[in-house]
Amino acid sequence: xxxxxxxxxxxxxxxxxxxxxxxxxxxxxxxxxxxxxxxxxxxxxxxxxxxxxxxxxxxxxxxxxxxxxxxxxxxxxxxxxxxxxxxxxxxxxxxxxxxxxxxxxxxxxxxxxxxxxxxxxxxxxxxxxxxxxxxxxxxxxxxxxxxxxxxxxxxxxxxxxxxxxxxxxxxxxxxxxxxxxxxxxxxxxxxxxxxxxxxxxxxxxxxxxxxxxxxxxxxxxxxxxxxxxxxxxxxxxxxxxxxxxxxxxxxxxxxxxxxxxxxxxxxxxxxxxxxxxxxxxxxxxxxxxxxxxxxxxxxxxxxxxxxxxxxxxxxxxxxxxxxxxxxxxxxxxxxxxxxxxxxxxxxxxxxxxxxxxxxxxxxxxxxxxxxxxxxxxxxxxxxxxxxxxxxxxxxxxxxxxxxxxxxxxxxxxxxxxxxxxxxxxxxxxxxxxxxxxxxxxxxxxxxxxxxxxxxxxxxxxxxxxxxxxxxxxxxxxxxxxxxxxxxxxxxxxxxxxxxxxxxxxxxxxxxxxxxxxxxxxxxxxxxxxxxxxxxxxxxxxxxxxxxxxxxxxxxxxxxxxxxxxxxxxxxxx
Amino acid sequence: xxxxxxxxxxxxxxxxxxxxxxxxxxxxxxxxxxxxxxxxxxxxxxxxxxxxxxxxxxxxxxxxxxxxxxxxxxxxxxxxxxxxxxxxxxxxxxxxxxxxxxxxxxxxxxxxxxxxxxxxxxxxxxxxxxxxxxxxxxxxxxxxxxxxxxxxxxxxxxxxxxxxxxxxxxxxxxxxxxxxxxxxxxxxxxxxxxxxxxxxxxxxxxxxxxxxxxxxxxxxxxxxxxxxxxxxxxxxxxxxxxxxxxxxxxxxxxxxxxxxxxxxxxxxxxxxxxxxxxxxxxxxxxxxxxxxxxxxxxxxxxxxxxxxxxxxxxxxxxxxxxxxxxxxxxxxxxxxxxxxxxxxxxxxxxxxxxxxxxxxxxxxxxxxxxxxxxxxxxxx
Numbered sequence: 001x002x003x004x005x006x007x008x009x010x011x012x013x014x015x016x017x018x019x020x021x022x023x024x025x026x027x028x029x030x031x032x033x034x035x036x037x038x039x040x041x042x043x044x045x046x047x048x049x050x051x052x053x054x055x056x057x058x059x060x061x062x063x064x065x066x067x068x069x070x071x072x073x074x075x076x077x078x079x080x081x082x083x084x085x086x087x088x089x090x091x092x093x094x095x096x097x098x099x100x101x102x103x104x105x106x107x108x109x110x111x112x113x114x115x116x117x118x119x120x121x122x123x124x125x126x127x128x129x130x131x132x133x134x135x136x137x138x139x140x141x142x143x144x145x146x147x148x149x150x151x152x153x154x155x156x157x158x159x160x161x162x163x164x165x166x167x168x169x170x171x172x173x174x175x176x177x178x179x180x181x182x183x184x185x186x187x188x189x190x191x192x193x194x195x196x197x198x199x200x201x202x203x204x205x206x207x208x209x210x211x212x213x214x215x216x217x218x219x220x221x222x223x224x225x226x227x228x229x230x231x232x233x234x235x236x237x238x239x240x241x242x243x244x245x246x247x248x249x250x251x252x253x254x255x256x257x258x259x260x261x262x263x264x265x266x267x268x269x270x271x272x273x274x275x276x277x278x279x280x281x282x283x284x285x286x287x288x289x290x291x292x293x294x295x296x297x298x299x300x301x302x303x304x305x306x307x308x309x310x311x312x313x314x315x316x317x318x319x320x321x322x323x324x325x326x327x328x329x330x331x332x333x334x335x336x337x338x339x340x341x342x343x344x345x346x347x348x349x350x351x352x353x354x355x356x357x358x359x360x361x362x363x364x365x366x367x368x369x370x371x372x373x374x375x376x377x378x379x380x381x382x383x384x385x386x387x388x389x390x391x392x393x394x395x396x397x398x399x400x401x402x403x404x405x406x407x408x409x410x411x412x413x414x415x416x417x418x419x420x421x422x423x424x425x426x427x428x429x430x431x432x433x434x435x436x437x438x439x440x441x442x443x444x445x446x447x448x449x450x451x452x453x454x455x456x457x458x459x460x461x462x463x464x465x466x467x468x469x470x471x472x473x474x475x476x477x478x479x480x481x482x483x484x485x486x487x488x489x490x491x492x493x494x495x496x497x498x499x500x501x502x503x504x505x506x507x508x509x510x511x512x513x514x515x516x517x518x519x520x521x522x523x524x525x526x527x528x529x530x531x532x533x534x535x536x537x538x539x540x541x542x543x544x545x546x547x548x549x550x551x552x553x554x555x556x557x558x559x560x561x562x563x564x565x566x567x568x569x570x571x572x573x
Numbered sequence: 574x575x576x577x578x579x580x581x582x583x584x585x586x587x588x589x590x591x592x593x594x595x596x597x598x599x600x601x602x603x604x605x606x607x608x609x610x611x612x613x614x615x616x617x618x619x620x621x622x623x624x625x626x627x628x629x630x631x632x633x634x635x636x637x638x639x640x641x642x643x644x645x646x647x648x649x650x651x652x653x654x655x656x657x658x659x660x661x662x663x664x665x666x667x668x669x670x671x672x673x674x675x676x677x678x679x680x681x682x683x684x685x686x687x688x689x690x691x692x693x694x695x696x697x698x699x700x701x702x703x704x705x706x707x708x709x710x711x712x713x714x715x716x717x718x719x720x721x722x723x724x725x726x727x728x729x730x731x732x733x734x735x736x737x738x739x740x741x742x743x744x745x746x747x748x749x750x751x752x753x754x755x756x757x758x759x760x761x762x763x764x765x766x767x768x769x770x771x772x773x774x775x776x777x778x779x780x781x782x783x784x785x786x787x788x789x790x791x792x793x794x795x796x797x798x799x800x801x802x803x804x805x806x807x808x809x810x811x812x813x814x815x816x817x818x819x820x821x822x823x824x825x826x827x828x829x830x831x832x833x834x835x836x837x838x839x840x841x842x843x844x845x846x847x848x849x850x851x852x853x854x855x856x857x858x859x860x861x862x863x864x865x866x867x868x869x870x871x872x873x874x875x876x877x878x879x880x881x882x883x884x885x886x887x888x889x890x891x892x893x894x895x896x897x898x899x900x901x902x903x904x905x906x907x908x909x910x911x912x913x914x915x916x917x918x919x920x921x922x923x924x925x926x927x928x929x930x931x932x933x934x935x936x937x938x939x940x941x942x943x944x945x946x947x948x949x950x951x952x953x
Contacts, residue, residue: 192656198643199621199650200670201721210673214660296659306585308625 029394036387040448041413044424045274051427052267067268073252077272080248083163084232087170091227092220094171094322095178101319103183104191105312106304113320114179115560117327121176122555124509125236126526127548130533131330132169132241134337134545136160141333161243168326169237174227175327181223182216187300189215204311225284229277233417235512236526240533249273250419250512257423257516270420277416334552338545342538349542353550366547369528373508373551376524380446380507381500387447388454388499395455396462413448418512421445425517441517442524446507453506454499461495501562505555525551574599575620575725575757580629582615582781589615590781592629597774599634602751602758604768606804607778613761614653616778617727620759621650633725644673649723649756653730655714657702663689663713664698670721688716691750708739719754726751727759732767740767747771765805769793777801794849799947802847809848809921812898815946816841823898823918824889825867827941843898845947852943853922855885855929856936866938871920873929885929887937889918 053059067073102114120128134140136159146154159165189212197207235250242251249269256266307316341348353366413421422445429435435444465488473483511526518527525547532544575597582590590612597603605613618624620631622643631638638646649670658666668685676684689695692712697705705713711731718726731747732740744767751758751771762768768775769789776786777800785797796802799810814821818829862868871887922929922937929935 190656192652192654193658195618195621195623195643196650196652196656196658196717197669197673198623199646199648200673200717201644202669202673203642203644206673210669211658296654 026394029390033387033391033394036383036448036451037409037413040425040429040444041416041421044428045270045416045420047428048267048270048420048424049274050267051263052271063264064268064271067265068272073265073269075245076247076249076252076269079246080232080250081276083166083170083248084228084234087167087174087231087234088224088228090167091171091174091178092224094326095175096182096220097315098175098319098322099179099183099186101316102179103187103300104304105316106306107316113323117179117323118176118559119331119552119556120172120327121174121180122505122509122559123173123552124511124526124529124555125173125234126240126511126529126533127334127509127552128169128173128330129237129240130529130544130548131334132165132172132237133160133533135330135333136162136165136168141329141336161241161246163246165241166234166238166246169241170227170231170234172326172330173237174230177226177230178220178223181226182219185216185219186212187303188297189303190296190298191303221284225280228280232276232280233273233419235417235419236530240530250417253417253419253423254515257426263427266423270417270423273417273420278412331552334545335549338542338549340538340542340545349539349546352539353543353546366528366543369523369525369547370550372522373525373554376443376446376514377504377508379443380450380510381503383443383447384450384454384503384507385496385500388451388503389458389496391451392455392458392462395459413452418445418449418510419516421448422513422516425513437519439519439522442514442522443507445513445517446510447503449510449513450503450506453502457499457502458492458495461492465491498562501558505558505562508558509551509555525554574632574634575603575759576632577616577620578630578632580616580619580631581627582612582619582624583627584615588627588781590619593781593783595776595783595786597757597759599757600755601773602748602760602771603774603776604772605759605761605776605778606765606768607763608804609763611778612781613763613778614729617650617729617759617761620725620727621648622646647721647724649718649721649726651714651718651726651728651731654734655710657710657714657717659703661702662698663694663700663702663705666702666713667716667720670717674721684720684722688720689713691719691753692716693746707735708743711735711739711743715750719750724756725759726754726756727761729761730763731760732762732764744770769805777804779804795945796847797948799845799847802947807847807849809850809853810845810947811848811918812843813846813946814843814898820846820944820946821898822846822944824869824939827867827944844949847945847947848920848939849943849945850921850923852940853920854938854940855922855924856938858936860936862938865941867941868936868938869920870934870936873931873933873935874919876924876929876931883924883929885922885924885935887920887922887929887935889920889937890934 053061053064098117102110102117123131135142136157138156138158140157143154143157146157159168193211193215194207197211198204202210232248233250234248235254238246238248238251239254242248247255249272253266253269253273256262256269307313338349339345339347355365355367425441425445426436429441435441469487470483473487474480478486508524509526510524511530514524515527515530518524523531529544529547529551532540532547575595577593577595580590580593580595581588593616595603595616605616607613615624619626620633620638622638622641622645633646633648658669661669664685667688668681671681671684685698686695689698692715694709694712694716697709697713702710702713711734715728715731718728732743735743748771760768760771769792772789774786775789775792777784777792779800785792785801792801793805793807796805796807802808802810811822811824815829820827820829856862856868869889870891871889873885874888875886877884877886920937922935
């Protein structure tokens, strides 16, 4: 080293180790998430893609061509696409007015109703499917009402295995996505903007169209994208409510694997779906970037007011009817059906569910499925929290390219189908350790699905902690450890609990991946419900309903706990 | 001409404004002055049609506004914190009113240019509103409010969010803008300086009622209640006792007839009086007490530099005949804004030059015509 170079080096000296230390810390934090994502997501998905493109170990693009030109695959893809588009549009049409009512109108019972409409979203898809099966079947309360009204001549309405049932269930399931996302922003929009437009001479409708709608666009686009993704990759709902000719790609992957044993077909379908999902995510990214507007938001409790005038009251009444009819009645029917036995109402289904004898359908006592679910759910929550918290911390620490990449990589599982993940586990996890028969696969798969939610909950909170809070605490005499305990922990602690609640609800209700990897003697509640629904007989159906009610209660309880803990904007999902 | 009769406004169960009467002449600037939460903004919203009154009528140029929607009312409202449309450019914001009122694009363009020129912002048409400075936003908001040429222009704390230098500058420009428009203006503020400077008429509001309305100079010379006096910044108030012939004050006794008119209706008994700031003067060492003045002696407590003058705080040591008023739980005391402090009497006097070192003895002359009786506070 020359003498002349030294002073310059010394000047730079103190910065370099610091930067290096930061980089090392970031890499250290990222190590586990990268291994987790690589092993349990990237590798299985790559394996599927490879399997699809090279069934014999050699690249054969002919397979791809064969599958894509196959008319039955084409019709599945077409059905998947159009039902997703129609579901998304329907959900927006039904839920946007609901978002207005729940975010801008004040009325008695609003808080309770707001919590209630969120319940369907955390319901396992299997439960949603069975609820609509009960609601739309020949013995539904709708038909009972028709009979009382019209006598024996009444037509029997049976919507099971129809597209209508699927669409209704999708609207039911995703209503809360729109209400929460759009309503969340709507409640923070300054009402004076619309007032200003009115005073300037705009009619109510014009003020909405020209001021409110453009300002809500980011939230509407975001919720539409999420609903589209969920319905495009819909599995449990379509598996239960659909029928011949009414299967999504996701359901076809399941069928190709478990019934047709056609792995190349399943792989190609998974690849097809992955490409579609990534394309949709890219379009969504573009759209939201363009729609971003800097605006001043106000406290949500200042924007709500009691409905006045005919239009406002009409909106409130209409939305209450929709919420009661569409969102709450399937839940009520679920409970009601769980109480129906061969001899009228009774607790038989519940008694059998909790009895300690091995069920022939389930191969295990039903209570054991409950135990499995809770055990797997807790394990998955722990894994998701650790991986998610590490990744979120790394992403907050350093906003370099590396963390940005991991940030986005962690979101990809959100858009990838659960069935693909489960299927990928089965074909890829024989190396380096053969995990395919391990009960560990279930919580690992569930954790993979839950991790993006953990990151999404923690990241905004971690980023929002004002550096000056820490500085203020330090100047007031707090040691670094004390600063962490007094400032960081109380703020992040609540977010961690919210994330834990979400992870648990997601893990307990997870079906798509679990149905692939759960071993026959270790079924979870959703798997047990699906098996029970596959059997004929009033008793099996009743037990499925009872189990669904139980599962719904567990996830709803987790959700209500989250709602209590929710702070500010965090944890919208 | 704007005329409000018996207006009552309420949010749910809370009554914000109660049977209020108010009027503003054509082309006049009416300032609504009052503390935050007194119902000023709600009143503007009601005139604009954004709140429905529980009772009362609002007439604009002889037309009853009841039943008209906000977009049918031909009024302009400049919102507190401006409420500019964040997703639109300056020109789109200003042109919004003319456009939604169905004017053709050329006229919209013309009105937009006109309004922007009026507020001195020509040339900013294509900028986004989030790129504007505070002062520019304020001007855009004003231009947007006037662009549809409303019959009535209302401004809600238009200078509230700006720094002091900008406030001073815009305050100087506003009268020209109002004059150029020629419409009736209702201007809401909690700053007495803004109100006194801009208004033809000031209405002091308190708890949803008008406490006093009048031209600024009359309000200043003859505030009706302790609240109005305090809100205008007249905080030298004394407990007094009045009978038909004289006014007993802690500073001495004044004959009743030397006190200004307009007090005849006042009751006798205990009430308060305000000392106008210009009525208290430092006397030179040898200077005789001018006729019509009351002389007191005291000790200088503080000397404050106020730029163009010095303010002396003097503790009065000469005890007048009414000194018992200071301790005797005086009349309508309770506002906390008066000249008495823990049984002592403190006066603020203007001084020029070297006079009044802290601790020194001084003599003050109080002009009797600057002592104004206040009505007992009926809502303390």
